[in-house]
Amino acid sequence: MATESISDRNEMARLIAALDWHNCALGPMRDWPACLRAAVEFALPAHAQIVIFAGDDYVALYNDAYATTIGNKHPTVLGRPAREGWAELWADLEPLLHEVRTTGNTVSAQDRPFHIDRHGYVETVHFDISYSPIRDEGGSIRAVLCIVAETTERVKALKAERRLSAIVASSTDAILGMDLDRNITAWNRGAEVLYGYAEHEILGRPVTLLVPDSRPEEEDLIMAQIMAGNLIDTYETQRRHKNGSLIDVSLCVSPIHDRQGRIVGASKIARDIGSKKQAERLQRLLMGELNHRVKNVLATVQAIANQSFGRDEPERFKPFSDRLRALAQAHDLLIQRSWEGASLASVVDGVASAFGHERFDIAGPDLHLPPRAVVTLSLALHELATNAAKYGALSVPEGNISIHWACSTETATFRLTWQERGGPTVTPPTETGFGSMLITDALAAELNGEVELQHQPDGTVCQVRAPLDASWD
CATH class of the missing domain: 3.30.450.20 (PAS domain)
Structure with a gap:
């Protein structure tokens, strides 16, 4: 093989031409058997991945296409015995080369695994391989020609496809x-x-x-x-x-x-989702029946109360009737949300609408109330608004009420402030009635918090403080 003829073709040709073959087991290139020189001439320009293991020590010669498959082994394994360059898989590789060398048979396989260190760690890779003998003029085998194609990615894809197919099938x-x-x-x-x-x-x-x-x-x-x-x-x-x-x-x-x-x-x-849809239909049916029955109960209570003392004591009956309507309103709000609670804004808005929305300044973040808090807070706000309509800010045209609330994620607390302004001078009540107890005691117990009601001269102030729990989302 003339070195001049290959030295200008590609990188591996230049590396092979420049290597000091006098210190290699194969000896100088001019002394190589003609069959080996021809095989190298054939391999160097090929696009197929080709490595030749020549001589008794299986000295490695390969082309550019093969160099990319061996990672950091290139170029140190060039001209070196295979047992040195591929030490980690020599126990696997040597029997294949020995079979070709001794029997003259071609050894081939598809997706054959090899455990190779080419990036600083041993990894399992796969190749399609065809190992065949290179014979001299007398028929003696002088080297092994290995044509390979890495199929690692294909094997991974096939395994993934099989896993996916198994998942789909089952x-x-x-x-x-x-x-x-x-x-x-x-x-x-x-x-x-x-x-x-x-x-x-x-x-x-x-x-x-x-x-x-x-x-x-x-x-x-x-x-x-x-x-x-x-x-x-x-x-x-x-x-x-x-x-x-x-x-x-x-x-x-x-x-x-x-x-x-x-x-x-x-x-x-x-x-x-047939079972799910059937359960939803049954739930709607039961919810409708429950709502119907609760409304009937509220209407019956209203009628009984009206017959019992409504006509004879209308002034005493009106607060009870108003509270019953506030309870029904809270109930309707829960019905709209399938009894899964309601937003605080919708509760406040319902009370403000009943007394004239334009008289209220409402502000606060979106906050979901659990069902148990919806009714109690609705009734408490109704009591505050009723008192304001009788004695406070809503009893005069220029009065107004602000309802502001906020949440603290750091302390996991909720705070609501009811503030009346522009009303007549407030005189603290001399007695504590049902409404006051509903505002302070019942609301505090329901929210597991604190409620402070202050009848200040310039307007009533109600402060509500409570911890946020998991149901307040």
């Missing part, structure tokens, strides 16, 4: 795939259970087979989102069973990309 959710023509291309066991079709019955058929006639545009909207590359978050809809019945499902849809990143289809995951 999932109880219905998972299906479809192409851009909306034909079903994949169908798992969960889909068979949910929709009633066996895999062989549904593959290749249009996905619209599962869409109810009442939702003709749904697939068009889904496909438009998929073609835009968007993931469709879980939403509730209906699908059609093989027997024609409609199924309540939660559905999410994702685009499927090919190796070039192009969208080639979509995957759909559906979950049967």
